[in-house]
Amino acid sequence: MAVTIKDIARAVGVSTSTVSRALAGSDLLPPGTRRRIEQAADELGYHPNRVARALSTGRTGNVGLLVPDLLNPYFAAVVKGVQARARESGHWVFLTDTDEDAGVEADRVHALVKQVDGVVLCAPRTSESRLRALARETPMVMLNRRVAGIPSVTTANGEGIRQAVAHLVALGHERLAYVAGPRASWSNRDRLCLLRTAMAAAGVDLVETANVEPRFAGGIAAADRILEAGVTAVVAYNDLVALGLLDALGARGVAVPGRISIVGFDDILPAELVSPALTTVGQPSEEVGRAGMDLLLRLMADPRLLPAPALEPVARLVVRGSTGPAPGSRLPHGGPAGETRDLRCNAR
Amino acid sequence: MAVTIKDIARAVGVSTSTVSRALAGSDLLPPGTRRRIEQAADELGYHPNRVARALSTGRTGNVGLLVPDLLNPYFAAVVKGVQARARESGHWVFLTDTDEDAGVEADRVHALVKQVDGVVLCAPRTSESRLRALARETPMVMLNRRVAGIPSVTTANGEGIRQAVAHLVALGHERLAYVAGPRASWSNRDRLCLLRTAMAAAGVDLVETANVEPRFAGGIAAADRILEAGVTAVVAYNDLVALGLLDALGARGVAVPGRISIVGFDDILPAELVSPALTTVGQPSEEVGRAGMDLLLRLMADPRLLPAPALEPVARLVVRGSTGPAPGSRLPHGGPAGETRDLRCNAR
DNA sequence: TTGAAAGCGCTACCAC
DNA sequence: GTGGTAGCGCTTTCAA
Numbered sequence: 001m002a003v004t005i006k007d008i009a010r011a012v013g014v015s016t017s018t019v020s021r022a023l024a025g026s027d028l029l030p031p032g033t034r035r036r037i038e039q040a041a042d043e044l045g046y047h048p049n050r051v052a053r054a055l056s057t058g059r060t061g062n063v064g065l066l067v068p069d070l071l072n073p074y075f076a077a078v079v080k081g082v083q084a085r086a087r088e089s090g091h092w093v094f095l096t097d098t099d100e101d102a103g104v105e106a107d108r109v110h111a112l113v114k115q116v117d118g119v120v121l122c123a124p125r126t127s128e129s130r131l132r133a134l135a136r137e138t139p140m141v142m143l144n145r146r147v148a149g150i151p152s153v154t155t156a157n158g159e160g161i162r163q164a165v166a167h168l169v170a171l172g173h174e175r176l177a178y179v180a181g182p183r184a185s186w187s188n189r190d191r192l193c194l195l196r197t198a199m200a201a202a203g204v205d206l207v208e209t210a211n212v213e214p215r216f217a218g219g220i221a222a223a224d225r226i227l228e229a230g231v232t233a234v235v236a237y238n239d240l241v242a243l244g245l246l247d248a249l250g251a252r253g254v255a256v257p258g259r260i261s262i263v264g265f266d267d268i269l270p271a272e273l274v275s276p277a278l279t280t281v282g283q284p285s286e287e288v289g290r291a292g293m294d295l296l297l298r299l300m301a302d303p304r305l306l307p308a309p310a311l312e313p314v315a316r317l318v319v320r321g322s323t324g325p326a327p328g329s330r331l332p333h334g335g336p337a338g339e340t341r342d343l344r345c346n347a348r
Numbered sequence: 349m350a351v352t353i354k355d356i357a358r359a360v361g362v363s364t365s366t367v368s369r370a371l372a373g374s375d376l377l378p379p380g381t382r383r384r385i386e387q388a389a390d391e392l393g394y395h396p397n398r399v400a401r402a403l404s405t406g407r408t409g410n411v412g413l414l415v416p417d418l419l420n421p422y423f424a425a426v427v428k429g430v431q432a433r434a435r436e437s438g439h440w441v442f443l444t445d446t447d448e449d450a451g452v453e454a455d456r457v458h459a460l461v462k463q464v465d466g467v468v469l470c471a472p473r474t475s476e477s478r479l480r481a482l483a484r485e486t487p488m489v490m491l492n493r494r495v496a497g498i499p500s501v502t503t504a505n506g507e508g509i510r511q512a513v514a515h516l517v518a519l520g521h522e523r524l525a526y527v528a529g530p531r532a533s534w535s536n537r538d539r540l541c542l543l544r545t546a547m548a549a550a551g552v553d554l555v556e557t558a559n560v561e562p563r564f565a566g567g568i569a570a571a572d573r574i575l576e577a578g579v580t581a582v583v584a585y586n587d588l589v590a591l592g593l594l595d596a597l598g599a600r601g602v603a604v605p606g607r608i609s610i611v612g613f614d615d616i617l618p619a620e621l622v623s624p625a626l627t628t629v630g631q632p633s634e635e636v637g638r639a640g641m642d643l644l645l646r647l648m649a650d651p652r653l654l655p656a657p658a659l660e661p662v663a664r665l666v667v668r669g670s671t672g673p674a675p676g677s678r679l680p681h682g683g684p685a686g687e688t689r690d691l692r693c694n695a696r
Numbered sequence: 697t698t699g700a701a702a703g704c705g706c707t708a709c710c711a712c
Numbered sequence: 713g714t715g716g717t718a719g720c721g722c723t724t725t726c727a728a
Binding site: 350368396397402 | 705706708
C-alpha cells in the first residue's frame with residue numbers, strides 16, 4: 001500500500017489537514033512543524049496521489065494533445081515542443097493520434113476534453129461549431145487552424161509563400177501547380193489562398209490539382225496529374241507530398257529541377273537530405289508546439305484571456321536544389337517580386 | 349456542473365448503486381430499468397468521471413510511455429504503435445520525451461510509474477536495479493532492452509546483422525568500423541556484440557570507434573574518425589547517425605559507396621530517400637510499439653504472466669545504394685556467409 | 697495555528 | 713434485484 005498523508009500525520013503527530021497544508025507550501029505554520037512533516041514525508045517515501053488530488057481540486061494536472069499523424073516528422077516536432085513546455089510546468093500530456101481520420105478525430109477530441117485541464121488540438125477535420133462547443137467546456141488551443149473565439153497558434157505563411165513565388169518567378173516560371181492537401185484542412189486552404197494572392201500579384205498562372213492525402217503516398221499519386229498539367233513548377237501541400245512527388249517523378253525519368261521545380265512546406269529532415277534537396281517553406285514546428293502549450297498554460301491560469309489571442313510564428317523559405325530555372329526561360333530574370341497586398345485569407 | 353450518476357439516479361428514480369451497475373453493464377437487473385437508465389444518461393449528456401472512478405477502483409485507465417527522442421522517426425513510429433493498440437483497448441497514453449538525457453529519464457520514469465496502470469519504457473539510460481524496483485510497483489514492459497525479470501520487446505537483430513556482414517563481405521570488404529551509439533544503451537551493446545560475433549565468424553576486422561550521440565549530429569561528428577580508421581565500410585548505430593555520416597562524407601568529397609560503404613539500422617523514411625539510399629537493418633518499429641502495448645495489456649490483466657515473456661520481432665537487411673564493392677576488391681566474391689554460431693549477447 | 701469533517705464522483709460491499 | 717453506505721486520498725472550509 002502506498003504512503004498517504006494519513007501515515008505522515010500519524011508519524012508526526014498532527015492532523016492530515018496540517019500535513020496537507022505543509023506539503024502545499026503554506027507558510028502559516030511553524031517552520032519547525034513544517035520541516036518535521038517534510039522530513040517524515042521524505043523518510044516514508046511519500047508521493048502524493050494525483051488522482052485523489054484531482055478529484056478534490058477538480059484539476060488533474062494533465063493536458064491533452066491531439067495530432068493527425070505521428071509519422072509525419074512535422075507533427076512529431078510539434079509534439080516534442082508541447083511536451084517540453086508541459087514538462088517545465090509540471091503537466092503531463094495525454095497524446096493521441098488520429099491516423100488522419102475524421103471519425104477517429106471526432107471521437108478522440110470529445111473523449112479527451114472530458115478528462116484534462118486543457119487541450120492542444122491539431123484537429124484539421126473537426127467542424128468549427130463542434131470545436132467551439134468543446135472550447136466552452138475546457139481551455140483549448142488550436143494549432144495550425146483559426147477558429148473564431150478559440151486561441152490558436154498558426155504559422156504566418158504569407159511571407160514565405162511570397163518568397164517562394166518570387167523565387168520561382170525569378171527563375172522564369174510562368175505556370176505552376178499547387179498539389180493540394182486535405183480539402184477540409186485549414187492549412188491547406190490558407191496556403192492555397194495565400195498562393196493565389198501572391199501569384200496573381202506576380203502575374204503567373206496557378207493550376208490547382210485535386211486534393212491528395214498529406215503523406216508520401218499522396219505525392220506519388222499526384223505525379224501523373226502534374227505531368228498532364230503542363231507546368232514547370234509545383235508547390236506541394238507539405239514536404240511529405242513533395243517528397244513523394246519527387247520520388248515518383250524520378251521514377252518516371254523527369255528531371256528535377258531540370259524539367260519541373262518543386263517547393264514543399266515544413267522543412268522536415270528528409271527534405272534536407274534527398275537529392276535534389278527540397279526547397280521548402282520551413283515551418284517552426286517545435287516552436288508551434290511549445291507556443292501552443294505556453295498559450296494553453298496562460299489560458300488555464302486565467303480564462304479571461306479570452307477572447308482568443310493568436311500567435312503567429314513566421315515561416316521562411318529555404319531554397320535548395322529542387323528549384324531551378326524554368327525549361328524555356330533564357331536567364332533567371334528580375335529580383336524578388338514587388339510588394340504584394342496581403343488579401344485576407346481564411347477569414348483572418 | 350457536469351452530470352453525475354446522482355442526476356441520473358434522481359431522474360430515473362433509482363439509487364446511484366443501480367445506476368452504477370447499469371452503466372457498468374451488469375445484467376443482473378431488469379432490462380427495462382437498465383434501458384431507462386441508459387436513456388437518461390444519454391439525454392442528460394452523462395460522461396463518467398474517470399478520475400472519480402480511478403480513485404475508487406485504483407485503476408486509472410491510463411498507461412505511461414517514455415521515449416528518448418520524438419524527433420527520431422524510429423521512436424515516433426514506436427509511439428504510434430503503442431498509441432494505436434492503447435486506443436483499441438480504451439486506454440489513454442501519457443507520453444514523455446527525455447531528450448536523450450539520463451537525468452530527465454530517471455525523473456520521468458519515476459514520476460510516471462506512480463500515476464498509471466502500467467508503463468511502456470524505452471529507457472536506455474536507467475539502471476537495471478532501479479527498473480526492477482519500479483517494475484515491482486507497476487506492470488512494466490521494456491522496449492529495446494532486456495532486464496531480467498521484466499517483460500520486454502526487443503528486435504532480433506542477429507539475422508539482420510549476419511545478412512549485413514555477409515553482404516559486405518561478399519562485396520569484398522575486409523575491414524569495417526562500427527560507429528557506436530550511447531555507451532549505456534542496450535541496443536548499442538547488442539548490436540556491437542552481434543556484429544563482433546558475425547564478423548569474427550566471417551573473418552573480417554572490426555574497428556570500434558568512439559560513441560556518438562544517436563542523432564544526425566552524431567554521424568557528422570564521426571566522419572573524421574571514420575576516415576582515419578582506414579576502413580572501406582561502416583555500420584552505424586542507427587540511421588540518423590548513418591545519415592549524418594553520409595552527409596559529412598559527401599561534404600568532404602568522399603564517395604559513397606565508391607570509397608566507403610555505409611549500413612544503418614532502423615529504416616526510417618529519410619534512409620530510403622537520400623542518395624545513395626541507405627542500406628539498413630530495418631527495424632519493425634511500429635510493431636515493436638504495438639507488441640509492447642499488447643504485452644502490457646496482458647500483464648495488467650494477469651500479473652502472473654511474470655516471469656517476463658519477451659517478444660522478438662525480427663529485423664531484416666534492406667539493401668540499397670549506400671553499399672557497394674570495396675575499393676580494392678576485384679569482383680564481388682562469395683555468397684552469403686556460412687552458418688554463424690549465435691554467441692549469447694547482452695546476457696540473453 | 698491547528699483539527700474535525702465534509703465532500704469530490706464513483707464503486708463495491710453488505711444488507712434487505 | 714436493489715438501496716444504503718463506506719470508503720478511495722486529498723483539499724478546504726469552518727470552528728476552536
